[in-house]
Amino acid sequence: MARVFSGIKPTGHLTLGNYLGAMRRWAEVDQHRADALFCVVDLHALTVEHDPARVRRLSRQAATLLLAAGLDPELCTVFVQSHVDEHARLSYLLECVATDGEMRRMIQYKEKAARERERGGSVRLSLLTYPVLMAADILAYGTDEVPVGDDQTQHVELARDLAVRFNQRYGHTFVVPRATPPGVAARVMNLQDPGAKMGKSEDTGPGIVYLLDEPDVVRKKVMRAVTDSGREVVYDRAGRPGVANLLEILAACTDGNPEDLSAVYDSYGALKKDTADAVIEVLRPVRVRHRELCADPAYVEGVLRVGAEKARAMARPVVDTAYRAIGLLPPV
Numbered sequence: 001m002a003r004v005f006s007g008i009k010p011t012g013h014l015t016l017g018n019y020l021g022a023m024r025r026w027a028e029v030d031q032h033r034a035d036a037l038f039c040v041v042d043l044h045a046l047t048v049e050h051d052p053a054r055v056r057r058l059s060r061q062a063a064t065l066l067l068a069a070g071l072d073p074e075l076c077t078v079f080v081q082s083h084v085d086e087h088a089r090l091s092y093l094l095e096c097v098a099t100d101g102e103m104r105r106m107i108q109y110k111e112k113a114a115r116e117r118e119r120g121g122s123v124r125l126s127l128l129t130y131p132v133l134m135a136a137d138i139l140a141y142g143t144d145e146v147p148v149g150d151d152q153t154q155h156v157e158l159a160r161d162l163a164v165r166f167n168q169r170y171g172h173t174f175v176v177p178r179a180t181p182p183g184v185a186a187r188v189m190n191l192q193d194p195g196a197k198m199g200k201s202e203d204t205g206p207g208i209v210y211l212l213d214e215p216d217v218v219r220k221k222v223m224r225a226v227t228d229s230g231r232e233v234v235y236d237r238a239g240r241p242g243v244a245n246l247l248e249i250l251a252a253c254t255d256g257n258p259e260d261l262s263a264v265y266d267s268y269g270a271l272k273k274d275t276a277d278a279v280i281e282v283l284r285p286v287r288v289r290h291r292e293l294c295a296d297p298a299y300v301e302g303v304l305r306v307g308a309e310k311a312r313a314m315a316r317p318v319v320d321t322a323y324r325a326i327g328l329l330p331p332v
């Protein structure tokens with residue numbers, strides 16, 4: 001059975017992009033067909049300016065939402081990254097295999113570092129080494145497949161490169177993973193700025209649908225989505241990015257195809273109304289289950305405790321092998 005690993009970063013409230021691009025597929029497909037681990041990657045949330053209490057709150061919320069989205073601890077392993085020391089242990093070894101040039105070429109680093117500097121802030125060293133920690137997350141588990149949205153494929157490529165390089169230099173240690181992007185909704189765009197990804201870490205705004213938004217808020221955001229100057233509904237990602245984004249969201253929510261759907265509509269208003277309805281329906285069960293789980297925090301904690309134990313048992317032997325292979329003396 002394939003080993004699958006993926007993660008979500010608690011830097012903001014989870015969005016429709018996280019759900020359609022990643023979480024829904026983890027719940028509907030991956031946990032049923034693979035030996036799958038899903039992780040709230042809280043160490044990654046420390047790579048930018050952060051408030052400790054908020055990171056704690058968002059980590060708990062992200063874990064609860066993963067379960068609300070349908071991850072079943074009987075079928076997969078759900079845990080928090082900082083509960084398993086092997087991630088940080090392996091990350092250091094991989095820093096000794098990666099180069100600083102590789103890190104500086106990462107698109108997300110360039111974008112996020114520029115944003116931090118624009119705000120007058122400084123860039124944490126951990127933002128530069130972020131992709132190495134992400135590679136450690138993946139490689140520690142002998143992962144075959146990494147189901148992620150489009151924006152993470154460059155990072156998974158780096159994990160592949162590091163695995164291959166380590167294996168060549170120090171002997172076969174790591175499985176070489178590959179990214180598995182979703183068919184539709186690989187990149188859900190901001191409703192107010194269809195040139196930008198719908199990202200949870202961005203400023204809150206009317207262009208981002210959060211998983212816990214009330215239905216009337218979702219409707220308002222979708223109805224106010226920026227469309228394009230044309231009139232007819234055509235699917236053209238480059239020329240009509242706003243309409244294309246709505247068609248893709250609708251397609252993802254209704255298991256349709258954006259091209260086919262474009263033929264069904266003759267006005268933006270009708271497209272927006274159906275998209276709003278579809279998003280509200282898709283999010284409804286998640287919101288309901290989230291509310292139930294919030295009433296039972298001991299259950300969520302229990303899931304995370306067992307998840308961390310299972311994850312530790314899987315990662316420890318892989319990371320210990322890497323320690324020996326790279327030349328570190330075994331403890332006596």
Ligand code: TYM
Pocket residue numbers: 005006007008009010017018019020021022023041044133134137138146147148149150151152155185186187188189197198199200
């Ligand atoms: P993060 O937390 O930004 O996003 C979690 C998942 O959601 C996907 N995603 C989207 N998909 C489509 N459209 C969008 N607008 C959108 N926004 C987010 C992401 O592609 C991702 O699959 N670095 C990772 C977390 C991570 C990780 C890992 C992932 C750390 N270690 C190891 C996989 C394996 C991140 O920041 O994801």
